[in-house]
Amino acid sequence: MTFDWSVVWQHRDVLAAGTGTTILLTVATMAIAVPCGIVVAVLRLYGPAPIRTVATAYVELFRNLPLILVVYWAFYVLPILTGLGLPPLATGLAALSLNVTAYNAETFRAGINSIRRGQVDAAMALGMSRGQALRRVVLPQALRRILPVLASTWVSLFKDTSLVSVIAVAELAYVSMQIRSQTFRVLEMLTAMATIYWLLGYPQAKFVDWMQCRFKVTE
């Protein structure tokens, strides 16, 4: 058995580009899924009855589906629904956003619910409207509480971006496996892929631990 690790260095540009796409997907998905998650959570808590049902159904559906299936589904169904030929990257982004929005909505809902009712009552007694009480009293406190949960969703999302490789989005997992099949250096490329994910993911996992200590809820 001889290993030739130079193959990793030879493809450094492609791997770097793949890593860039992975990070881009993570950031873009979170940028979409946080505001959308807040909207869905607020609709689910305060919206009119039919909208509440739709929001609940959406959250429950996407929490109960494997992401890889959502990715395939988006790849085949989105072009037909929208009539647009979306590039794989946009399809992957859509699938990830649909999934993470559902999780974020649940996180925000739990965060909002964790703020005691008395606070809203007090805010309204002081003459604030419901919207003001939500925006200025409940959300700022809820946000602080759910930061650690959002951080751990972030790490899961970072790892889950690897799943869009099945629809040929050129992120880290896809490019590594492409190089593997072109060069037949299986062990080298797969180990390099795992190592790059580890180097990026390990500090993030440690950061989540730190967040969980830092923002521990004490009442």
Added chain:
Amino acid sequence: MDFDFSVIADHARFLASGVGVTLTLAALSGLGSLVLGFIVALLRLYGPRWLKAIVVLYIDSMRAIPVLVVLVWTFFALPIVTGLTMPPFIAALIGLTVHLAAYAAEIVRAGIESIRPGQTRAARALGLSPAQIVRRIVLPQALVRMLPAFGSLLSITIKDTAIASVIAVGELMRQSETVAGQSFQPIEVYSFAMLLYFLMLFPVTRGVDRLYRRVAHLGRS
């Protein structure tokens, strides 16, 4: 747009076999990660110091690497290292178990650490041995607190088995891909697969939500 769902009926047996493999893989890797998770957590909490460092590295590494990468590495690269080839199902079982055990270990650790140290001290004052303290004081209380988190892990396990399709394990995701590819009706097939996964997962997550409410007061001390 016309949809023709007869493709589902035509391949009902094939898809059902996929459901069977999904459930078997989920049950085995769920059980495996539970056992391994307990061992790892106990080593982390009570093991010798040099072993603790290794165990922490293992847990944090698994939290940092995607399941897809673990599965692909186990199936394609591990045989090169060991010289043994293995069928996809076994590779998936090993990969999922090793990955999920890290999460199970964190659940076990959190459960055990949530039992106040005063209880351990009181037990020691009463003359119980360390093993007795863990077995008779700490674990019975900690187990109740771990239950809901294990439920969540079960639903994650079922979802993660779908990723085994990437290494050609004939579970529901893979079988759906095959049918979709042969029949050129991906929308019907994948939508149906969504329904099946939802039917498998929804009772689990609902059960977990219930468990959270039912068990919460039992774990108080």
